Amino acid sequence: MVTSAVSLFAAEEGGHAAVELSSGGALAAWAWLIPVVPLAAMFVIVLFGKRFPYKGWELATGSMLFVAVYSVVLLISHWNQPIAYEQHVELARIGTLPAGDLVVEWGWVVDGLSIMMYAVVGIVGFFVFTYAKGYMEGDERFTFFFASFSLFAGGMLVLVSAPNLIQLIVGWELVGVASYLLIGHWWEDQANNAAAIKAFITNKIADIGLFIGVIIAGLVVGSFRITDVLDAVKAGDSALADVAFWVALALFVGAMGKSAQMPFHVWLPDAMAGPTPVSSLMHAATMVTAGVYLIGRMFPLYNTEGFGDDVRTWIILVGAATLLFTGLIALVQDDIKKVLAYSTLSQLGYMMAAMGAGAYTAGLFHLFTHAMFKGLLFLAAGSVIHGVHSNNMSDMGGLRKPMPYTFWTFLVGSLALAGIFPLSGFWSKDEILASISYDAGHGGGGVATLVLVVAIIGAFITAFYMARAVWLTFFGEYKGHGHPHESPRVMTYPLVGLAFLSATVGFLNMPGIATPFTDWLAGRLHEIGDHHAEAIDLGLAAVGTLVALAGIAVGTLLFRKDAATQQERDRFRIPVLYPLLEHKYYFDDVYMRGIVYPIRGPIARAVNWSNSYVIDGVVNLVGAITRGLSRVVYGGMDQRGIDLAINAVAGAAGEAGRAARRAQTGKVQQYAGALFAGAVLLVIGFVIFG
């Protein structure tokens, strides 16, 4: 049963110029292939992966290439005419409410937001998958890795393509499961297992928020379709308005888990335990972008007066806290991947803060550019780790010469992340600053002003830690073991590709000059009505750039040389702050002592008790019954019954044989005598009995 819900109407006059929306034609109608192809690739790899010449890698990468090409074709073919298309396929009816039947549906959305996400997953995914062939070469679970990787990307695509909240949860959880498999890919090491479990459980706790939000919204509106929920918001549905604050807050809690906002951020740095391509994809395209995507998808709920707009204050505060505090931790990390991980947290804080400021476009544009340069940075870091066989920057240094490709691409990524003109990070960060500044003047008040200051400080910190990472890794003396070498071409080419994108995708959204990205994202069934910069705010751009340059300068001063500046570096160790940062604000300790131990202890004791008394009791009882039965069977039936009968038969046969043997004398005449005697007896018998 297919219920088609293709809605076509011109966007209303509002923040955006009215654009004719297209239904997308056959391209959109076949877009269900986008999530299905990677998932199909996953199944084929699981079943037959090892029989392929590249052990399943080509299938996974091919599926990503398909997604990338499909989404780019969608983008280009509808460049001037955004698509807004939805399709629902009914799967089951689960109940009737006053507001309508609750239906479980599968479907797909093709609109500006989802196509942008398809493109991010497809393009970054393609580069990362290609790169992973080199990085995972010789891994004993190579094929399984690519199966999980395909599931990871496929789950994200299911999430992004979801036109209803149930499917969104399915994709959300597929991503969670795949991340568990991938973080724990090298499960032989206990620490990796612990990191995988931590990621999974932290997400699961936050997911409760998502579930609560989805259930309330579904029950109140009577439909799980996102379109219906947003229609209710648009129509000013009073039943929804009563609970909208809680729905919006609960959904945001779910988003905080996946997008690793404080205080749910603790899983993300530990997720570095996975192979580097996993970190790259997780931090760039899939997983952590899911929360921001969810807020973006539900944006009208957060942007409509009387519905969830009060939650935006929470979002902007959480985002600002995350961007500042996690950015500071990145300053003291020695593990290059952890520097990037905390950097990701900080950038996710930017995205959330932008969402909180009502800047849909700015938040998602930063998601887009961040996907490119953070994917690049992780891959480059992986290339360094591949060459040095260590994660620690204290084992690196001077890698500029032996690893030129890695160095230059890492530099491009770092500058983009720091927000240096004209690389992509400059444009997206400036857009965020401009949006928060706008919010400060239009209802955001003091909170938004404070967040603007925090965001500018964050830009300084970002530039600082990236400068530190570049100097420690690529300059000075090499401090590790062995001879570092450049990675194979299968790894460096994706670096170059992503570096090109990192440098250029910012031009897609130059406020006041050309903003195809903004127009594209506005192509949705529902009016977004966000604020986005109409022109470059030259003052803020100058401040942002100056702050970033200052950060680079400070980082350069402190970390330019190795030995000579040890004292200077020690001066950087500010007494109270430094230990606080080193211990990551004691979040992990508080969680372990305050939550995990108190819960784990009684549970462990209860499990132990039930193990000793209940399960063991059952097992022992079954064992005793089995023993008793076997005794009866062996002693009574087998030994005395069956064996006795068999022995009796055999004994009788033996005795009979022994008796009959005597007749066999071998004397012919005795036999003949018996013959004649028998004949005579027969004759007598016939005569008598006739």
Place this chain on the structure above:
Amino acid sequence: MIVNQFLVLGALLFSLGIYGVLVRRNAILVLLSVELMLAAVNINFVAFGSYLPDAFASGHVFALFVIAVAAAEVGIGLAIVLLIFRNRSSANVDELDLMKW
């Protein structure tokens, strides 16, 4: 014609044959005794063949068959006896107890 005297002769001759077969130790004599028994059977065939006339003279024909079979049997029997004698320098049936268990 009375058939009884022929049957009595046959019975006597048959009994003599049985006696020979069961008692004599020389294999040649055992074979001879078997011939006696066959001769007794032939007498009975011929006697009944004459007493109960039928178009095909079955009794006489069967007597001829028996003679032919007996000739073949004796040929094989004598050959066996000859070979046994060659191997063991004796034709005593008591010593031929190879078939004992």
